[in-house]
Amino acid sequence: MKLVVIGCGRVGSAVAREFRDDGWDVTAVDEKEEALARLGANWSGGFVVGHGMDSEILRRAGADEADAVVVATNGDNTNLVIAQVVKKRYGIDHVVVRILDPARAEFYAKRGMETVCPTQTAISELATRVRIAEKSLV
């Protein structure tokens, strides 16, 4: 199975390593060459330096033949555009995209995108914890 991870920050690199350990063929893409260090000293997967908006970079990373693509750069709108382009141009069904803004995450989730919103997760989790605390106080 082939996975392409676009945006190799804390989140992207950890996802890349996890699937590499599971035996997947993983290629990570990042604008900065330094991001390679996040993948560990003995990274055996692929690594492409470049911007995910660049079609040539996407092709070099093998996004056109991936089984799944994770988009997790630090820009919500960049992620949304890359995810849609990958889905539409290469017909990749499993494109998971990280979006920090809950409103945009919901908007695009309703339109069929697989969005992950860490902000919304934090909001829900914090609220749940406070409710638990509230119960113990009553």
Add this chain to the structure above:
Amino acid sequence: MYSIVAGGGKVGANVARSLLRMGHEVTLIEQRPPRFEQLQEEFQHQVQLGDATELHVLELAGIGRPPQLVLAATGDDEDNLIICQLAREGYRVPKVVARVNDPRNQEHFDLLGISQTVCATSNILGLVEHEVPEHGIVHLLELRKENLEIVELQIDRDSPAAGKRLAGLNLPAGSRLISVMRNGRSELAEDRTVLRPGDQVLAVLEPGKEDELKRVLLKR
């Protein structure tokens, strides 16, 4: 007409100013506070501070009415694309227009169905090519809504069309010659016009007919 212009740089501010002068209603959105303060002196309540890709900012600007037109004119192509999608799909804005900053991103706008785009760099490139001698085919204007484009070709000595009358040319269906420029003077293309080497010809055609047209006018 009510319009929202996202991005208060030179492009957005000038468009907003022109629309206001024409008597239209406009809200300009700018996210950089220093620039916003500058704009506020001129546009007062008609400029809104915030990131135009955030739904609540768009709502404060009145996207729910909805406006007849949203122009996404920020300096960031991803932002412009998302603004157009939010406006069109979320609020049923009938007309969305995007500025394309990097011509390499044009293909993404096309792919994702944002068909009304303006790219200054591509336009400038077209004009530069227009000035370069011995060019093949130059795209001068794309009329996306009409599905037509206007191109320029230069007839040279090897051209199969040189010395022929327009009436005798086997032009591809869906194309027509508009004018012929010779020695700095331009004349409308008529059936009796005879093409000469050095002529610069303007043609209107459906996209995709360029190769057929080139075969008739340029390649032997």
